[in-house]
Structures are given as structure tokens and as C-alpha cells.
Amino acid sequence: MDPNIIAAAAINGLLLGGIYTLVASGLTLIYGVLHIINFAHGSMLMLAMFGVFYLLTLLGIDPYLSIFIMVPAMFVLGYLLYKGLIGRLSSGKDENILLVTLGLSILIENLALMFFKGDSRTILVSYSDTMVEVGPAFVPLPKLISFGVAMALCAALGLFIQRTDTGRAIRAVAKERVGAQLVGIDVDRIFAISYGIGLATLGAAASLMMPIFYVSPTVGHVFVLVAFTVVVLGGMGSFLGAVVGGLIIGLTESFGGLFLGESMGQIGISLIFILILLFRPSGLFGTKT
């Protein structure tokens, strides 16, 4: 096969992986701190994408500018959702909280179906069709932007967790819940903040994705298994893992499509998910539990 085609597929895969990384970083944060699997992650992303869609079509706000609205909005949504619902129900078995987030995702998706109808929508912005030459490949400008911003945001999130007081509190709660409480950290507040940040990353992801992707009430399905695969591959709760995992999964999807065809090419992600869970459940960078 022509090495140029392979290089182009690699570039496309990496760019795709950047977005997966951003979506998965919120999921891995929520898991790392709260030890819950947020099955509603995909439907929350869908909600954020509709937010970006209507900010543009109703108010004329550019999708990239809507980051400054969607990130705080999703944070508040997550904070309130945790305080009002998830936090109250998250005691007991971990399956229960998985089921609660499943119920939530069914609820949100079908509410979206009621209000927005089932069809897929896309947006058109002046730079939608601008192509940029990257090595051997021509890449749509929005894809390049989304990759760059996604990586910058992941780095910012990592710095926030490493350097700020809130970040330290989050790490403390993730490591040792009771100990954190003993030194005076308001654990419940940290849980709500972490869930809020987890959803805030989706606000950013939605803004970056709308110029290159469609939105429909079921668009979250596309990302649910992908995001879980990235998180499991990288290691539940590991940021570095989310970045490396995201890029690997992006490449897997791109090369899968190239070598196995459109339909069979999708199998790589599910297979990686199964194999990792069966043979290396701690992932690449996770700690063994």
C-alpha cells in the first residue's frame, strides 16, 4: 500500500484521537474520584452538542466561542446533577449507580428525541471546508483546531489537578476518601466538583466537534463504547492513560477502516475493549486494584 495513504490515515487517526481523549478525560476523572462509571456520558455529550447547535443557529454564536458558555454550563449541570440525584443514590453497590446513570441516559436521550426529533443535524461555518496541508495529507481546518485545543485543554486539566488546591483535594479524595475527610476536605463538595468538571470537558468537546460532526439524539451511542475503551485502555482514573488511549483508539479506528473496510473496521475498538478487560484490566497506566 502507498505509504502516503498510510501516513494520511495515521494523521487522521491521531486527529480523531484528540477528541476521544477529551471525551474520555472527563469519564476517567469521574471514575478516578467517585469510583462510578458514568453511563450517561454519551447522552450528556449529545446534550452539549445540541447546546452548541442552538447557540449558533438561534444566537449566531460561533461554535469555538461557545466553549466559554458550554464549559461553565455543563459544569453547573454536573454539579447540580450530582448534588440532587447521583450523590444521593451512589451509596451501596456500584451496579446501582451504573443503572442510575443508564436510566438518566435513557431519559435524556428520549427527551431529546421528543424535543429535537430524530434527524441528524450539522452546522455550516465559513471555515468548514478550509483544508490544510499536513505532510502527505489534506486535513479540514476544524479537525486540526479541535485536536490542538483538545490537547491544550487536557494539559490544562492535568495542570489544574496537579497544581491547584482544588486539584490537590480531588487527588486526595481519589486516593483516600476517609483520610481526606479527616484533614478537613469537604468530600461531598469535591465529588460534585469532579462530576461537574467531568461534564465540563464534554462542553468543550461538543464545541470542538460540532464543526466536524453531526448531532442527533442518539449520537451519544457512537461515543459511549469508544470513551469507555479509551478509559479502560489507558487505565481507569489515569489522565496520561486517557491521552495515550485516545490516540491509540483514534489510530485503531482509522487503520481499521483502511484495512478492514467501513463495516468490519469498527470491530477494533470493541475487541480492544474486550481484550483489555480480560487480560489487563488495569490498562496501560492504571494502578492494579
Next chain:
Amino acid sequence: MTSVSELKPIPWKLHLSVLAVAIAFPFVFPSNFMVNFGVMALFYAFIGQSWNISGGFAGQLSFGHVAFFGVGAYASTIVQLRLGVSPWLGLPIAGLAGAAVGGAIAVLSFRAGLKGSYFALITLAFAEVLRIVSNSIGITGGGLGLLIPMKIGAQNLQFAERSGFYFLILALAAGSVALAEWMRRSRFGAQLAAIRENEDSAKALGINVFAEKVKVMLISGAIGGLGGCFFAQYFLYIDPLIAFGTDKSIEMLLVSMIGGAGTVYGPLVGAVLLALVSDVTRTLTQIQGLSLVLYGALLVVIIAFLPNGLIELFSRKRGRRPGSKT
């Protein structure tokens, strides 16, 4: 999830009255619309029981139960179309195929020690792999699916009257209820309950946790496979999304959880409610998605307040006597 019903025997009178009502239903409501309603309610009760036996009785939560359904649907349809095997024989073939997949997923996942949410997610991924494979290879007809030619005649499992399908699915559903009732009373059921409540203490009691969990997935898979064969014969068509789509996995979980996971009649209660809610909302409002909005909300409420499902409301009423502890 300690079931209230687990503590009290279900009286024979109740079993017989439920069966009598079910048999009388198509005679009282002979219209096509109502019989179809009955078929769909019993179908969901049946495949819901498949989920309930592993998810409810044994506590092995699955998000990918549709895998068994889809494999059963494809297995019976493929042997019928390619080899001319009668769909009546297709039923046991579908059951075996479902059991095989159930057993394989169980051996792989439980060997690796997956439980709780991880088991739920890996079942979802297995179903997804099957969907992608069935969408990509020739023998399943790829994305176009498989069409079963119409040849009406009871010997082809194609009944001229819908009530024929009704009594077939009633027999299957009644069998699944009998199986659940047996499990509830048997030593096997007690071992599963011990595993569900606490796997480590079950192991300490000398229960072979791995073997029992594999066994339960074999049974659950067989029921799901039978359901797939029935579905394919009723609609005469299957494609990868019908056979392996996430929606059906979720519906199997929902009818069981909402009716009452780990109870004998939970899936039936949940399935009748699902069929009622979806038919009523569709005819009255024509709003797409409304019934599932109600169902999603109900799931959250059930987990918060009624972990044993709606059936607990009935059991409570029956059991509440002065001085009784329930």
C-alpha cells in the same frame, strides 16, 4: 436485592390464575391489535426472564443480553434458509446457539474475574462485536439482513391467525416462569442468591461460584436464543441492528428491573407495563420517545425507592397483616 417474594411461597392459585387470564386473553380480545399487544407483552416477558435469571437471580448485571437473542435469531434463520431446516427444529437450535454464546461469554469474563459494572460493560462490547460481524459477513446477509419467505402453515411456524403465535409465546413464557419458580425453590437458586449477595462469602460456604455463574449464563443464553427464533419467525425479518442493537439489551434489563429483578413474575409485570405504556402513549400522543422517557425515569425511581421492583407493591399488600414484619 433481597426479594420479598423469595421469603414467601407463591401460592399455586396465583400461578393458575395468571395462566388462566393469559389463556383467556385472545378469546376475550380477539382483535389483531390486542392479540399483537399480547404477543409483544409475552415476548418481552420471555426475553426479560432471560435477563432476570442471570441479572436478577444471580446478580450478574448485563448490558449486552441481546447477544443471545441475536445469535438465536440468526442461527435458526440461517439453517432454515440455507439447509431448509424447519423453524420448529430451529427453536432448539436457537436455544443451543444462545446457550453456547452465553457460556462462552461467561467462561471468558468470569475466568478473568470480571464482576459488577465491568461485566455489564464487557457484555455490551460482545454484543457490539456480534453486530459488527453480522453486518460485515455474507452468511448473515450483511446490513441488508435476512428475509424469511412467507409460507403460511403451522408446520412452517407461520400461523394464519395471530393467536397461533400468541399461544406459542405463551407456552415459552409459561415455561420460563416455571423455570424461574423452580430456581427460586431449588438449591441452585439458593446458591445463586448467595453469590448475588456476597460472592466471597458464597465461596467461603463452599459454593463453586464460577461453575454456578457459568451454568446460569447457559440457561439465560438458551432463553434469549429461543426468543430470537420466535422474533424472527413472527416478523419474518432480521438485520444486525434488530438482532444485536443496544435497545433490546436495555429493554430486557428494563422490564426485569422495573417489574422486579430476582422475582418470578417481575419480567411479566414489567413487560405488560412496557407494552401498555408504549401502546397508550403512541395512540394518544404520537410523541416519539415518550414511553422511554417514562421508563428511564421509572428506572431511576425504582433504584432509589423500590429496589425489588413494582412487584414489591403487590407483595407488600399481600403480606401486610397485623404483627407481620414486612
